[in-house]
Amino acid sequence: MQTILELKNIGYSYHSLHGETQALTNISFGVREGEFIAIVGPSGCGKSTLLSIIAGLLSPEQGTIVVNNPDGSLNYPRIGYMLQRDHLFEWRTVYKNVILGLEINHMMTPDRLEAVERLLVDYGLEKFKDKRPSELSGGMKQRAALIRTLALDPQLLLLDEPFSALDYQTRLFVSADICRLIRAAGKTMIIITHDLSEAISLADRVIILSNRPATVKAEMPIRLTLKDDSPLASRNAPEFQQYFNQLWEDLNNDG
Amino acid sequence: MTAKTKKSSTKHELTKQEEFVKNHRRHHHQVSTMRIMIFLFFLILWEASAYLGWIDSFFFASPSRVALCFLEQLKTNSLLSHIGVTLFETIVSFLLVLLFSLLAATMLWYSHKMSEVLEPYLVVLNSLPKSALAPLFIVWLGTGTTTIIVAGISVAVFGSIISFYTGFQQVDPEKVTLIYTLGGSKRNAFTKVVLPGSIPILLSTAKVNIGLALVGVIIGEFLAARRGLGYLIIYGSQVFQLDMVITSIIILCIIALGFYKSIQMIEHHIRKKFKM
Numbered sequence: 001m002q003t004i005l006e007l008k009n010i011g012y013s014y015h016s017l018h019g020e021t022q023a024l025t026n027i028s029f030g031v032r033e034g035e036f037i038a039i040v041g042p043s044g045c046g047k048s049t050l051l052s053i054i055a056g057l058l059s060p061e062q063g064t065i066v067v068n069n070p071d072g073s074l075n076y077p078r079i080g081y082m083l084q085r086d087h088l089f090e091w092r093t094v095y096k097n098v099i100l101g102l103e104i105n106h107m108m109t110p111d112r113l114e115a116v117e118r119l120l121v122d123y124g125l126e127k128f129k130d131k132r133p134s135e136l137s138g139g140m141k142q143r144a145a146l147i148r149t150l151a152l153d154p155q156l157l158l159l160d161e162p163f164s165a166l167d168y169q170t171r172l173f174v175s176a177d178i179c180r181l182i183r184a185a186g187k188t189m190i191i192i193t194h195d196l197s198e199a200i201s202l203a204d205r206v207i208i209l210s211n212r213p214a215t216v217k218a219e220m221p222i223r224l225t226l227k228d229d230s231p232l233a234s235r236n237a238p239e240f241q242q243y244f245n246q247l248w249e250d251l252n253n254d255g
Numbered sequence: 256m257t258a259k260t261k262k263s264s265t266k267h268e269l270t271k272q273e274e275f276v277k278n279h280r281r282h283h284h285q286v287s288t289m290r291i292m293i294f295l296f297f298l299i300l301w302e303a304s305a306y307l308g309w310i311d312s313f314f315f316a317s318p319s320r321v322a323l324c325f326l327e328q329l330k331t332n333s334l335l336s337h338i339g340v341t342l343f344e345t346i347v348s349f350l351l352v353l354l355f356s357l358l359a360a361t362m363l364w365y366s367h368k369m370s371e372v373l374e375p376y377l378v379v380l381n382s383l384p385k386s387a388l389a390p391l392f393i394v395w396l397g398t399g400t401t402t403i404i405v406a407g408i409s410v411a412v413f414g415s416i417i418s419f420y421t422g423f424q425q426v427d428p429e430k431v432t433l434i435y436t437l438g439g440s441k442r443n444a445f446t447k448v449v450l451p452g453s454i455p456i457l458l459s460t461a462k463v464n465i466g467l468a469l470v471g472v473i474i475g476e477f478l479a480a481r482r483g484l485g486y487l488i489i490y491g492s493q494v495f496q497l498d499m500v501i502t503s504i505i506i507l508c509i510i511a512l513g514f515y516k517s518i519q520m521i522e523h524h525i526r527k528k529f530k531m
Contacts, residue, residue: 057435057436081436083429083432083433083436084429085429087429087430087433089430089448089451090529091451091452091454091529100437101437101438103447104434104437104438104439104443104447105437105438105439152437152438
């Protein structure tokens with residue numbers, strides 16, 4: 001698998017009159033095509049800042065992001081960003097919500113709209129097209145938010161604790177569901193989470209960040225024997241507990 | 256046996272629901288009855304005290320004198336055209352206030368620096384009693400409709416700029432970020448999130464503003480008009496026709512109520528349309 005994005009020595013600080021707060025320092029890692037990466041770290045360590053930098057919403061103060069597209073072009077990969085909450089707009093119907101990105105980018109072409117239509121059917125939302133978001137269940141809202149992101153056909157999906165607003169039970173199902181759909185769509189994914197089980201069950205590789213200023217403390221490739229099964233079943237894989245303990249140790253030792 | 260209890264329990268729930276609906280209706284019925292009673296009680300007390308000489312009906316009028324005055328003014332003094340003038344001036348001021356303050360608040364939202372620079376000016380202009388400006392408007396603009404509309408605008412516009420701008424700022428910043436993650440511009444953020452997200456605040460501010468515009472217009476008419484209800488009030492007090500003053504005030508009450516109800520209806524319509 002080819003590396004499509006490489007972060008080299010990324011650093012970022014927040015500035016205020018009281019001084020400078022270093023959020024990220026010397027962060028380097030690569031993202032391979034089709035890979036699922038989970039980033040874990042202590043709360044407030046700058047995980048969201050890192051994601052905003054990758055998404056291009058912030059520019060890094062130090063370091064560079066190198067792009068290696070499969071076709072050799074230097075274009076920054078098309079990135080879809082899923083925020084912590086679904087943020088579907090109540091004043092729009094579900095359909096109007098999922099085509100928001102297309103509307104903004106003036107890309108309401110017949111084939112794009114057809115792709116959206118197909119996703120709505122695949123994800124079981126086509127009957128709810130003309131409903132308001134408040135009439136959907138938590139899981140359906142996340143699916144709608146995913147369609148809104150996928151409508152722009154991104155190569156790389158960034159998920160910033162996307163299920164943290166859901167209750168635990170819904171969260172288990174929805175995170176498994178959404179990641180299965182993203183894998184089926186053949187996308188690359190970086191997900192931020194503070195839930196170690198979620199990280200192990202969803203990702204191919206877990207990147208562990210240190211306390212602020214955050215840097216990469218360890219990287220852990222995950223190979224579960226039940227890999228192709230659902231993330232729910234993968235929690236029962238024999239290696240699961242071992243990975244969990246290892247992650248826990250990596251997170252909590254200050255060495 | 257179990258089926259029977261189940262059946263009776265749903266029946267029981269139904270009656271509970273019916274009881275709730277009944278209570279709710281009764282409550283509303285009582286409220287409207289009491290409102291009308293207070294109004295009638297006040298009318299009767301007013302008429303009776305004037306009739307029995309408890310109050311001097313020359314100064315305090317009476318319902319019957321108000322009714323007579325109303326009919327007389329309708330015939331001789333073209334009361335309807337006075338009402339029409341005040342209505343027209345108020346509606347024009349109101350619409351201009353909405354237009355100006357929307358434009359200004361949008362500009363403030365676009366430029367954070369500008370909003371910071373202008374903040375103290377807005378606060379001072381908003382707290383200034385606008386009636387103090389009315390004499391200036393007369394000198395600058397003369398006496399007439401323009402002056403009165405400007406007076407109406409001046410009362411409402413600064414407060415409504417502040418309300419709109421505050422409303423724009425209260426929109427969830429993550430929703431704005433969402434627009435940026437979808438590749439949108441600041442303009443997209445405004446038209447897709449900030450403006451539609453502020454509709455409830457726009458509506459509630461409009462409800463306040465129609466009242467304020469009426470206040471401004473009446474102040475303007477006091478000072479600079481030959482027509483309108485404000486003029487009738489001042490004229491009536493100068494020639495000691497207090498019936499005319501009180502009649503005009505009562506008409507103003509009805510106009511204020513009418514405005515409020517119309518905006519409420521528009522609000523209801525918009526909320527239904529956007530399911531908010």
